[in-house]
Amino acid sequence: MFNTNDIMETIRMIRDENLDIRTITMGISLIDCCHSDVDVMCRKVYDKITRYAENLVKTGEDIEKEMGIPIIHKRISVTPAAMVLASCDDKDAVKLAETLEKAANECGVNFLGGFSALVQKGFSPGDREVINAIPEALARTEHICSSVNIGSTKTGLNMDAVKLMGEIVKKSAEVTAGDGCIGPAKLVVFCNAPEDNPFMAGAFHGAGEPDSVINVGVSGPGVVRAAIAKSEGLDLTGIADLIKRTAFKITRMGQLVGSEASRRLGVPFGIVDLSLAPTPAVGDSVAHIIEEIGIKQCGAPGTTAALAMLNDAVKKGGVMASSNVGGLSGAFIPVSEDAGMIDAASSGCLKIEKLEAMTAVCSVGLDMIVIPGDTTPSTISGIIADEAAIGMVNSKTTAVRVIPAIGKSVGDILKFGGLLGEGPVMAVNSVSCEKFISRGGRIPAPMQSLKN
């Protein structure tokens, strides 16, 4: 016997409330592709990725059909490029990026993450080559995503890397200015980067991961908003409970799809990332959940508290639904990818300083924020340092993905299209922090790091 209401609830979530599995991401280790000859290394990288991920997209589509749940993205994450490149005599990072692009195209995935370097404590061979090649690599490829980890709670912040990344973000926007400044939209600067995150642009396959793994990212802001909208008169304890129950259901779906994909592909199942990931589509917004809870517009006083509750309830609900939870897990607040955030930023209700406060309680950081094209590299480094400090001290992941809109100023709109959406150029405090940034060195690890 079956319960009609349960079945209809599932159908409604999928059909009307944008419930989906956001991504199945296959992590592939490239450590065994190391070779002193860069051409041999690139050939090995291409062969391994295309061999392992040959059936990824087809398997994803099959599961989508049988389960009746949309699986939006099938993606690949690989070992940070800098680790593989370190083995080459000629460290041609752009050549590696182009190889990754070719492999991504062959597999039919829509993003491949891992053009990355982990430099939280310092630069090792390959790191500088990869970082300096990021602007050109992102301009010459379409599907490659890049990330750089510049700090952690355990190590403190590498301020030389922070300075460098301010320059790289700016340069990346300049070289893609004719293409809507798309470069920095594919570049994340992390503190405490997770090694098993399935979401782009920050996905990479960490050094401690198995040879290959399947990670799943679930979504569903629309489902949470709809559940709250239907429940009149609940106090906040009741709302938190409702979010937990909804997150449980969403995550169970992710767990089922992940184990099925893992079984069919013969690859171990890694984690479910329980994230509320918005899209620009109507009804798929995290800002609208906050507004449904009772904040008139996202960014008003009360926003941080509402987001903190949402983020926590999502984790509490999801954690029992999955055997292994990981990645970023929580609520994302990417401005250009969230219809409610776009409106709030356009109306002036949501400012970058408020977003910074929100990142202390959400799962990631300053994400997909369009800033004026004349913002200096040192100011971008200052934004990265502030955000990384929040992550370092609070033992959480934070990230910065800001897009300097070359030739545009506050109030203009920068359009990326598709899932990346569009964003109004937001005002940035331009008072100089250049002296601070140019000091370089390291901000030592905080007391929180001394847990042993």
Place this chain on the structure above:
Amino acid sequence: MRAIITVVGKDTVGILSAVSKKCEERNVNITDVTQSILQDMFVMIMMTDITKMNGKFADFSDELTKLGKEKNLSISLMREDIFNAMHTV
């Protein structure tokens, strides 16, 4: 293995017959049917056994979607697992 067919839309003559016919053609056994009106919509849910189904799941699913379009209904075929996963602990 079991799968659930859901039909949602405006009530018209012959829905049950049309869907049952498709099941018969595919050798899919209907084990339970329920019909109700939920929020002004006609809803029919069929529990089916697809163990001896002819052909591929995906093709049967496409056929039902096509039938739905012809009759201005939303018809979906989903494996039972998804509902069990979501609604049972």
